[in-house]
Amino acid sequence: MKPTKILSGTLLVLMFAQLSACSSLGVKPWERDMLAKDEMALNNAPLDNRLDDHIYFSKEGSSGGRSFAGGGCGCN
Amino acid sequence: MQLKQLVNISAALAAASCALLGQQAQAGTVLDDWQFNSAILLYNETDRVSAAEGVFTARGDFGDDKFLNLGLVVDALTGASATGAVAQPYVQSFTRPSGRGSYDVAAGDTPLDDTFHDTRVQLDASWEQPLAPNWRVSGGGHVSKEYDYLSLGLNGSVARDFNQKNTTVSLGLAYSHDTISPEGGIASAFAPMLLRRDFADDDSYQAAFAATRDRADDTKDTLDVLLGLTQVINRDWLMQFNYSLSVADGYMTDPFKLVSVVNSNGVVQQNLYESRPDKRTKHSLFWQNKLHLSGTFLDASYRYMWDDWELSSHTADVKWRLPMGEQWYVEPQFRYYQQSAAEFYLPFLQQDEPIPQFASADYRIGKMSAYTLGAKFGTKLAAGNELSFRIAMYQQTPENDGVVAPGVLAGVELYEKVTAVMAQVSYSF
Numbered sequence: 001m002k003p004t005k006i007l008s009g010t011l012l013v014l015m016f017a018q019l020s021a022c023s024s025l026g027v028k029p030w031e032r033d034m035l036a037k038d039e040m041a042l043n044n045a046p047l048d049n050r051l052d053d054h055i056y057f058s059k060e061g062s063s064g065g066r067s068f069a070g071g072g073c074g075c076n
Numbered sequence: 077m078q079l080k081q082l083v084n085i086s087a088a089l090a091a092a093s094c095a096l097l098g099q100q101a102q103a104g105t106v107l108d109d110w111q112f113n114s115a116i117l118l119y120n121e122t123d124r125v126s127a128a129e130g131v132f133t134a135r136g137d138f139g140d141d142k143f144l145n146l147g148l149v150v151d152a153l154t155g156a157s158a159t160g161a162v163a164q165p166y167v168q169s170f171t172r173p174s175g176r177g178s179y180d181v182a183a184g185d186t187p188l189d190d191t192f193h194d195t196r197v198q199l200d201a202s203w204e205q206p207l208a209p210n211w212r213v214s215g216g217g218h219v220s221k222e223y224d225y226l227s228l229g230l231n232g233s234v235a236r237d238f239n240q241k242n243t244t245v246s247l248g249l250a251y252s253h254d255t256i257s258p259e260g261g262i263a264s265a266f267a268p269m270l271l272r273r274d275f276a277d278d279d280s281y282q283a284a285f286a287a288t289r290d291r292a293d294d295t296k297d298t299l300d301v302l303l304g305l306t307q308v309i310n311r312d313w314l315m316q317f318n319y320s321l322s323v324a325d326g327y328m329t330d331p332f333k334l335v336s337v338v339n340s341n342g343v344v345q346q347n348l349y350e351s352r353p354d355k356r357t358k359h360s361l362f363w364q365n366k367l368h369l370s371g372t373f374l375d376a377s378y379r380y381m382w383d384d385w386e387l388s389s390h391t392a393d394v395k396w397r398l399p400m401g402e403q404w405y406v407e408p409q410f411r412y413y414q415q416s417a418a419e420f421y422l423p424f425l426q427q428d429e430p431i432p433q434f435a436s437a438d439y440r441i442g443k444m445s446a447y448t449l450g451a452k453f454g455t456k457l458a459a460g461n462e463l464s465f466r467i468a469m470y471q472q473t474p475e476n477d478g479v480v481a482p483g484v485l486a487g488v489e490l491y492e493k494v495t496a497v498m499a500q501v502s503y504s505f
Contacts, residue, residue, distance in 0.1 A: 024239065024242075025239075025242060025243075025307060025308065025309055025310075026239055026240065026242025026243070026307070026308045026309075026310075027242065027308055027310060027311050028240070029240060029241075031311050032311075033311075034311055034312055034368045035308060035311065035314060037368075037373075039368075039373040039397055040314060040366050040368060040373065041366075042306065042314065042316050042364060042366060044375075045452075045502075046113065046133070047113050047114075047115040047131050047133065047502055048115070048452070048466065048500070048502070050131060050149075051115065051117045051129060051131065051500065054129065054149075054151075055119060055470070055498070056413070059440060059446075059470075059472065059494075060389070060413060060415065060440060060444070060446065060472075061385075061387045061389065061415050061418065061440055061441040061444075062358075062360070062379075062381040062387070062389040062391065062413075062415060063322075063358075064300070064302075064320050064322055064358070064360055064381070065318060065320060065360045065361075065362035065379040065381065065391070066318065066362055066364070066377070066379075067302070068231065068248065068250040068300040068302060068320070068322075069298075069300055069320060069322040069358055069360065
């Protein structure tokens, strides 16, 4: 067995062990200290994402994913 | 007169409501419920497009978890854009999209139309509020106007929290109706690009040019559906999965792009206006992770997109925020993008082969990889205000998808790299 295969196998087992260890994913309401921080918001830099989405929409063949993909400008 | 009356009425109303609420009529009390974000981005490609884009958003807190979001975007583009025509070992002449005037491209250079310029203004607004315990809804719309383009859109979403708000499921819908009225009208599919010098006089050229035009404008309708699942994994890990579907129907050809027809020696015989299908269905899977790692914050996302133009792409994006002392942070950013070519992408057409139903030589739907490397520096100021700077380099590397370049085309660059620098300043208050 190649070392990389052993490593990825071990990683997979560890990941599943991690997931099954928490019978229910998530936290109690009083454990939200870190999640409540601005830095942990999914869209913590909305303007950056907005500007990036516009550039990549204009320059590449893909769009959307994080938010809606369609319309908006004639740049594509 | 009417305006003055209106001002008087609003002043009276404002005074009355302030009296009712027992508050003093101070601007500060109203503005305290609003959060403002502003940013200016400068984007500059080497020898090609330059753009400046300003964004201003306001978020008003109306109490009881009700918010009004307002946005204004203004951008200006100028510079040269690749036409899709191939480079040649001699000087080439091209007619401007309007049909008036022409420009020359030097031997060996990728043909760029240097008359590319546009200004866009976009306004958007949305309202969000709780609907019932654990339910949230939002609704909004946008208007975006360019010289030759108008986009009108509506969107709405509903989200439901489960499992002590550790799991959120959301559904969003958006519809947009776009109208394009390009300078010079819309050319018929594969209409030839005519040159004034091939005609005896202006009248005969204008008549022939008009005959290549099909209509003055066209439309495109897009329906987007977005299904989202957000899951708190643990105290330091938040995850999001999105599936999105985007169905577009209408004019999706780029009215300014050309496809060169070459002979067996690679010499251009004619340049034709491109033609793309008028339907496109895109799907994407988006997976985002937000992780708190010993005082730092990692944002890592991956997107897989595929569509019925047979274009598929992988996008990986990583941002790692590292606090520097109490006030400052530095955030290295890296993005990698890779796409396969749309099935009708062809860098050029061969004279001895029949013209396909659709063809485009726009490198943006060809095989390509790209990366962005950047960093953001930010500082928290008094009263929760934030100032940040971002600088990044973006490089696109178009790739040959197994096309053999005949004759002289073997000696010119058909897949030219594009390098851009972006600089952004943001201020939140």
